[in-house]
Amino acid sequence: MNLSTQSQTENGKIEAYLVSDHARIGTLPRHFGSRMLLVEQTIYDFMRQFDEKYTGGMWDFLELSNGGFYMRPSAGDKVQLNVESNGYAGAMTTDATGIVACLFCFSHLSLQYNDQHIARHFHRLRDFALSHREAGEIFAAID
DSSP, X not given: OOSEEEEEETTEEEEEEEOOGGGHHHHHHHHHGGGHHHHHHHHHHHHHHHOTTOOOOOEEEEEETTSOEEEEESSOSEEXXXXXXXXXXXXXXXXXXXXXXXXXXXXXXHHHTTOHHHHHHHHHHHHHHTTSTTHXXXXXXXX
């Protein structure tokens, strides 16, 4: 994938930018403050829940031009996901997989902690996902 990915919404183009290695350390605190470790761990937990073959590894950080953020596994082409809560089973790229894991995380934590800041991250990422090339798979997995 290129350094940037574009997605078009009714409000205009939303772009995703890969966070450089030297900028990674400040990315999670900037987006999630004191909940940064909780957010990161919850994303990994959802990934383990949805992909029985997932054993960890490096993840890319991406920031969105609308102020959003998501993570995706750095390695691999397609990931087979199984979301038992809604019956979804299918394969998607690591980019789409990361979006799914992050959307689940942001939704879950925003409700659990009544956290409007994390809820905004959900909506920003959802806006990006609406025109993602794998939008159909992403929304089938999160419905």
